[in-house]
Amino acid sequence: MEQNLEQFARTVRNDVMDMLFAAQSGHPGGSLSCVEILTALYNGVMRIDPKNPHWGERDRFVLSKGHACPTLYAVLAEKGYFPKEELKNLRQLHSMLQGHPDMNKCPGVDASTGSLGQGMSMGLGFALAGKRPGNDFRVFVVTGDGESQEGIIWEAAMAAAHYKLDNLTVLLDHNGLQIDGSNDQVMSLGDIVAKYKAFGWETVVVDGHDIAAITAAASAPNTSGKPRFICCNTVKGKGVSFMENQVGWHGKPINQEQYEAAKRELEV
């Protein structure tokens, strides 16, 4: 099983490279850093039915750092929400695979995101709905660390604790980098785990590339009355050596030579 998921993650990375090379635009670094997080969530953590994407009782997923959508699209295609051949249409006119996720165009996308911070609040709304009479679903939101500089993140963090939303899990893809530099160069997050704790959240720290660890943290039952924050320590550009920890690979087109080098590494 574990080995299968490693393979799943490798397939996703390959798909992400294919999509971004074909599109000649998009965001490689932050897509590669969250591959294991999404691999874990879609393979055993979340209650989903790819054949019935609008199933009312499904767990909801929000990619609040919407620019990492190539990873989401690759995962959704791999799970059977839509045919894999769609992946080549990323960012093309009339494509269901918009540059940032569109819930009304792409099956399996629960929330349209891309404007940073808003996905967190949409996830909060889902979680409030999940607690309403007759509903019983959980909500998983993946945020970015640069994104955590948005004020709305903390408005939502406060509200989630206030409403005791223990059906809400936020997973931070903590790769440490953003467009203009490292988090610390641009706007320090300080001790982000302590911040969530102070906001009234249950907090966990995991290796964000350890599928088993993410699965364990995200699957653990939560009846604490507190929302859960999982700080996933990750490497931006993970899996492609020349992209790893490189600020410049946030959003840069991949040329033929780079594409071939990346594919050689990923096919091992």
Add this chain to the structure above:
Amino acid sequence: MAEKQSTRIAYGEALKKLGAVDQKVLACDADLAHATMSAYFADEYPDRFYNFGIAEADMMAASAGLAQCGYTVFANTFAIFGAGRAFEQVRNAICYTNANVKVACSHAGPSCGEDGGSHQAVEDISLMRTLPNMTVLVPADAVEMEKAVFAAAKFNGPCYIRTGRLPTDICTTAETPFEIGKANVLREGTDAAIIACGIMVPQALLAAEALAAKGLSVKIIDMHTIKPLDEEAVKAAAATGAVVTAEEHSIIGGLGSAVAEVLAESACGVPFERVGIKDRFGQSGKPAALFEEYGLTDKAITEAVLRVLAKK
């Protein structure tokens, strides 16, 4: 038109009535429930009400999340915060996703009085009508407000509803029809037409009385829906040969602009004037004094009609 009531109170009462007949209706507020009057709903249905604290951006995007799970969500705050501060959440979380959220905003325009220019939204209609998927309603009085709330709940999609704090004249009746996108002619006339929305509708009717005393026949159109605009009603107004718009809002981007767009594209060439706020911010003062200062009176409308008639 003896009776006065604020549209925000009518809104609050209508929302409570709606809550009784539709269990899927939820209400959200950002610590202004006793000003927007969502408190009437909150007191009756506390389990269907969410207070987000003073965090409008979070409220709008969370309202979209709630709506996407099958609820009809009324998100309440002041116009300056709903249309202004949280504009991008209304755009991306609500309109871009076509979420079933009704953004209901009170304290728009100088009629909210003493709070001053920081709180008097004069650009909310303009901002909201630029958004794809958005319907924009500005009911004329308390009676029309109740119909607007029920009509907004009937369709699945975003809607902006503008409510007011000041008790104003009731100028429609229970029998006056209300259909989104279909203007109401409250008075027929042949010399000129006044197209008004919100609390300027009763002012327009007063202006029509004054003009009638001068022997002039003026048509009054209650344009309660700014978007989708009733273009046929605008063209019918133009058929009188002179048109004036009246709104408690900037003349840039609101009802006046919307009507001007239709008039210009129909190439009817009628004399036209916009009564509204002339590219200024508001300020503190009693509502009546502010209406004088900003030219939002029946007298200002009357004068505008006389000016366009002179150009006919």
